[in-house]
Amino acid sequence: MHLTQTAEYALRAMAHLSMLPGGQGARAKDLAEASGIPMAYVSKLLRKLVVAGLLESQKGHGGGFVLARPPAEIRFVDVLRAVDYPIEPNHCAFGWGECNVRHPCPLHGTWSQLKEAFTRWAERTTLADIQRGVPPRGPLLPTR
Amino acid sequence: MHLTQTAEYALRAMAHLSMLPGGQGARAKDLAEASGIPMAYVSKLLRKLVVAGLLESQKGHGGGFVLARPPAEIRFVDVLRAVDYPIEPNHCAFGWGECNVRHPCPLHGTWSQLKEAFTRWAERTTLADIQRGVPPRGPLLPTR
DNA sequence: CACTCAATGGACTTGACCATCCGCTGACGT
DNA sequence: ACGTCAGCGGATGGTCAAGTCCATTGAGTG
Numbered sequence A, B: 001m002h003l004t005q006t007a008e009y010a011l012r013a014m015a016h017l018s019m020l021p022g023g024q025g026a027r028a029k030d031l032a033e034a035s036g037i038p039m040a041y042v043s044k045l046l047r048k049l050v051v052a053g054l055l056e057s058q059k060g061h062g063g064g065f066v067l068a069r070p071p072a073e074i075r076f077v078d079v080l081r082a083v084d085y086p087i088e089p090n091h092c093a094f095g096w097g098e099c100n101v102r103h104p105c106p107l108h109g110t111w112s113q114l115k116e117a118f119t120r121w122a123e124r125t126t127l128a129d130i131q132r133g134v135p136p137r138g139p140l141l142p143t144r
Numbered sequence C: 001c002a003c004t005c006a007a008t009g010g011a012c013t014t015g016a017c018c019a020t021c022c023g024c025t026g027a028c029g030t
Numbered sequence D: 001a002c003g004t005c006a007g008c009g010g011a012t013g014g015t016c017a018a019g020t021c022c023a024t025t026g027a028g029t030g
Helices: A005-018 A028-035 A039-051 A076-082 A108-124 A127-132 B005-018 B028-035 B039-051 B076-082 B108-124 B127-132
Strands: A055-058 A064-067 B055-058 B064-067
Touching (some): A005 A028, A005 A064, A005 A076, A005 A127, A039 A055, A039 A064, A039 A076, A108 B108, A127 B108, B005 B028, B005 B039, B005 B076, B005 B127, B028 B039, B039 B076, B076 B108
Antiparallel strands (some): A055 A064, B055 B064
16 A cells, blocks of 8 residues: 655655644745655645645745645645545446446455545544644554 | 555456356456456466466466465465565655654654554455455444 | 845656567467 | 467566756845
8 A cells, every 4th residue: 555655745745844833834945854855846746735725835035835724624635635646436446447336346345445444544634633643543444 | 545556457367366166267368358457467467476376377278377275365465465566564654764653753643544454454355355245344444 | 126045837857667569488189 | 299379588668657957936135
């Protein structure tokens, strides 16, 4: 299971921003150094987050990037969508065009189990959860 | 959340094989047509599964591929590893070299929640689960 | 106004993954 | 033996994400 490098970068950058005291902002260069993302690349990334309305940017002296909303209102799924991370809840791993509860492919059951776990995770987790550390929500999978 | 195309193909091919009645085998060509995977590509894939010991192959007339073990003994994680799908349980999304419960990065909590969901899914699900349809194991994520 | 800073945008390079092609090898049937 | 069938292996090409470079624009400072 993996996100794309870009998606991971996006979460990482947003995490760094959300951890700055007092809703502060930061320059792309600082974020790059702090997060280990190549400067030129994080720059493009941040732009996408601005376009998506998750960040606000300021040019020139004293410029940089700031969260556009409080951390609690920025879900991971918002960040992922902002960088075009593909979230296809209806994708069928078995290759069927039509695949749902009515017409389930052989993989449907176990596959949607995994997809839903991811979807819920992305929709429930916000930047505020990062600030708090581990959100105590219990195990993601049943303990058998 | 996504697997690579190759990983998905591998699961798909194995799923098809495990659904043949009476532990039958199939030719690469048949699997390709049935599963919608390009023939030349599934061929390479199946080879990897043979090398990994999950399949057995037979050349020439009447040849093809068969499961090397009963479906219940082939876990998804085995299939994924066979096609070199990267499973890095210790990978830190925040970019830290050292990241564990002792030295948790800000993302550690929520991130490992997701990783563990995937890992358990891959380790628990076997080809036998496919045959049975949906394994009733309850939700992957807590219901809030 | 002149200078510097930092985001913006475009063009470009690289490399991994996906996919195809073709000749070779081993197994079976006649 | 010979021919066919089907897996095996290497070489090759296409595509897209990942990463780099550079010129431009807008904003603040002296």
